[in-house]
Amino acid sequence: MKTAVIVFPASNCDRDIAVALEQATGTKPAMVWHGDTDLPDADFYALPGGFSYGDYLRAGAMAAKSPIMQAVIDKAKAGAPVIGVCNGFQVLCETGLLPGALMRNAGLDFVCRTVTLKIENNQSIFTRGFEKGAYVNFPVAHHDGNYYADDETLDRLEGEGRVALRYVDNPNGSARDIAGLINDSGNVMGLMPHPERVISPLLGGTDGAAFFKGLIEAVS
Amino acid sequence: MKAKITITLKNGVLDPQGAAIESALAGLGFAGAEDVRQGKVIEMKLAETDEAAARAKAEDMCKKLLANPVMENYSIEILA
Numbered sequence: 001m002k003t004a005v006i007v008f009p010a011s012n013c014d015r016d017i018a019v020a021l022e023q024a025t026g027t028k029p030a031m032v033w034h035g036d037t038d039l040p041d042a043d044f045y046a047l048p049g050g051f052s053y054g055d056y057l058r059a060g061a062m063a064a065k066s067p068i069m070q071a072v073i074d075k076a077k078a079g080a081p082v083i084g085v086c087n088g089f090q091v092l093c094e095t096g097l098l099p100g101a102l103m104r105n106a107g108l109d110f111v112c113r114t115v116t117l118k119i120e121n122n123q124s125i126f127t128r129g130f131e132k133g134a135y136v137n138f139p140v141a142h143h144d145g146n147y148y149a150d151d152e153t154l155d156r157l158e159g160e161g162r163v164a165l166r167y168v169d170n171p172n173g174s175a176r177d178i179a180g181l182i183n184d185s186g187n188v189m190g191l192m193p194h195p196e197r198v199i200s201p202l203l204g205g206t207d208g209a210a211f212f213k214g215l216i217e218a219v220s
Numbered sequence: 221m222k223a224k225i226t227i228t229l230k231n232g233v234l235d236p237q238g239a240a241i242e243s244a245l246a247g248l249g250f251a252g253a254e255d256v257r258q259g260k261v262i263e264m265k266l267a268e269t270d271e272a273a274a275r276a277k278a279e280d281m282c283k284k285l286l287a288n289p290v291m292e293n294y295s296i297e298i299l300a
Binding site for chain 2 (some may be wrong): 062065093094099106107146148149
């Protein structure tokens with residue numbers, strides 16, 4: 001089971017997600033620099049959290065245009081599983097692999113705390129390890145997590161079961177309490193909360209370990 | 221030539237920064253300031269000497285990077 005983590009300038013959760021993937025697979029992921037143009041062959045790709053390019057212009061906007069992203073887009077369109085966490089979710093929206101955009105939090109504050117999420121759809125490769133309707137606790141740490149899409153898009157996402165995770169107590173004004181989304185072919189997920197930060201009791205929780213275990217089993 | 225690109229949020233997109241500015245203005249006693257919206261302005265020099273070519277280049281930049289059509293509109297002014 002080979003995995004790869006894309007590293008952008010000012011990614012800051014790249015090592016965290018690498019540890020989470022190593023824990024789930026037993027193998028260290030390949031770390032791929034944003035300036036590369038070739039992706040190593042892997043069974044799973046991750047775009048980490050952080051503040052790529054300082055969040056300048058729009059969060060994720062410049063990372064979405066970095067050289068490696070064309071290869072990630074090609075892989076995703078060919079069906080490879082790709083996850084984007086926090087800044088990674090913002091990057092996926094900016095590439096158009098996921099619909100909508102992540103805007104400044106409605107309360108304007110940077111939100112940094114653990115939130116409870118409801119598993120809305122456990123049919124995806126990303127959430128198969130959970131019961132539908134189960135609750136998990138993941139930390140959030142973001143300034144731009146307020147998901148926006150027009151009503152027609154939101155209705156379509158809900159109708160197609162593509163809202164995978166919803167906030168129980170919305171921390172950022174996100175439309176329809178959306179915390180995590182899946183693309184139309186089911187192989188790309190973006191989420192604002194950080195499962196990679198709760199993979200051990202030492203870190204305050206293990207819901208993230210269950211998340212990565214479930215998704216690695218699903219893509220193996 | 222110079223280009224001045226103005227990027228604004230689309231109508232209907234919630235603008236918490238605009239709302240905070242509106243509230244601060246009201247706090248300073250500026251009565252009647254409503255629907256405050258915050259956007260951004262990007263200025264640059266372009267090598268093109270022809271206005272149409274400069275505008276086409278700025279338009280391409282907006283589409284590829286400067287604006288996100290999901291929630292933003294843009295307008296371009298070309299200045300000599």
